Amino acid sequence: MDSIRQFENALAARVFPDGHGEAIAFWKGRVALYAILKALGIKPGDEVILPAYTCVVVPNAIIYCGAKPVYVDINPRTWTLDTGRIEAHITPHTRAIIAQNTFGLSADLDLVVDIAAKHHLHVVEDCAHGLGGTYKGRPNGSTGSASFVSFQWNKTITTGLGGMAFASSETTVRLLRDLQDQAASVPRRVQAQLRAQQVAHSLLSKPRMYWAIMQSYRSLSRLGLAVGSSSAIETESPSLPPDYFRQICSVQSKLGLRAIEDLSRQLTHRIAVARQYRQCLLSLGVEPCYEPDNASHSYLRFPLLVSDRRAFMSAAQRRGIEIGDWLNSPLHPVQSNLERWGYVPGSAPIAERTAARMVNLPTHSRTDGNVLRRNIAFLRENVGLIRERQDSGGS
Secondary structure, eight states, rough: HHHHHHHHHHHHHHHHSSSSOOOESSHHHHHHHHHHHHHHEEEEOEEEEESEEEEEEHHHHHHTTTTTEEEEOOOTTSSSSGGGGTTGGGGGGGGEEEEBTTBBOOHHHHHHHHHHHTOEEEEEEEOTTTTTTTTEEEEEEEESSSEEEEEEETTOOOBOOOOOOOEEEHHHHHHHHHHHHHHHOOOHHHHHHHHHHHHHHHHOOGGHHHHHHHHHHHHHHHTTTSSSSSSSSHHHHSSOOOOBBOOOHHHHHHHHHHHHHHHHHHHHHHHHHHHHHHHHHHHHHHHOOOOTTTTTTOOOOOEOOOOEEEEEEHHHHTOOOOOHHHHOSSSSSSSSSSGTTTTOOTTHHHHHHHHHHHEOOOOSTTOHHHHHHHHHHHHHGGGGGGGGGGGTOOO
16 A cells, blocks of 8 residues: 555544545645535536635635635634524525634534535535544544645644545545546656755754744745745636646655654644643733634644734744734735635625734644743733734634
8 A cells, every 4th residue: 555545544544533434635735625626516606605714725726616705704702604694695506615623623513514404515624724623522524525634834744735635425535536536746856845845844943943934935935946835826816826736745645644643742732832822821811712612622823813913923023933924814815805716805804803913823843841931921021912902802
């Protein structure tokens, strides 16, 4: 058995512990979503509901199928799809609902599934942030018609780039396998680039070097000297990039197999780091992010709303503190001309207010005791830039 099939089987066992589902690997998570939409029969003229607080690659995949993304505002506590708003957006053309795990927290999936069943719709679970979390004891990714995860550099399991689709229906699995076979193979040159980037990431990815590495990586990606997560085409307009629909390669799957072995430890570490952030914020009189009783948060990152994001990020950069700025737009990272993706500015006010004030703190394995103490000290020193944000819907 080759490493790709081993990787698929190992991850399928995590998402479907009862054995009633399969995993099908692709070049990126967004490609896995595109394949899922194709397998579910999404076609020109169809509509797909999704949260108005997501990455632009999600509506891109919908548009690449010829369908229309329909945006629904988010729950102000969980930052996931507001289930109370879904039905108002369903039309005779609606075919599916994408329920996103945001920062590692799942949407209220049973309610989403009930609404979908009532209207004969598919549910696709977006687990790009949520691998390892659970909803009512069920692994994220095991609910609905299909789901997908991402293995980008900043994800819980990273293969540099990569994605996986999951499905339990034999028909959907068969169609996904057919699409996997049709996808282009990864050129050897790109595989070599990816392998070199994996080595560089393991050697250079240190919290104190975060800002310099991030800026260098983005610059090299724009120049085509690094295999970036997104091409300029994807963030400038909803146009299908060349070489978008690719298979995964063994460079990715071999690294993924090693990462799966460490997944449980990674999740335990992330939750422990998040607990420290929560305790710090509570001691400062700041309400931390919401943790519902019906879901376990996998904490890909620790989300935090601040009163002045620009000042907060600038202070972090001066101190060499790793702070992420996503999701900083209803269609991250796009900041203008959102109408190109069918989003109407002002149509999702909660998502827009959240995007304007959201930052996130690291929880990954490099957040050791020393880094965590520095990060917590930074929060204490800059609490004035965090407070006065409850009016935006909580953190």
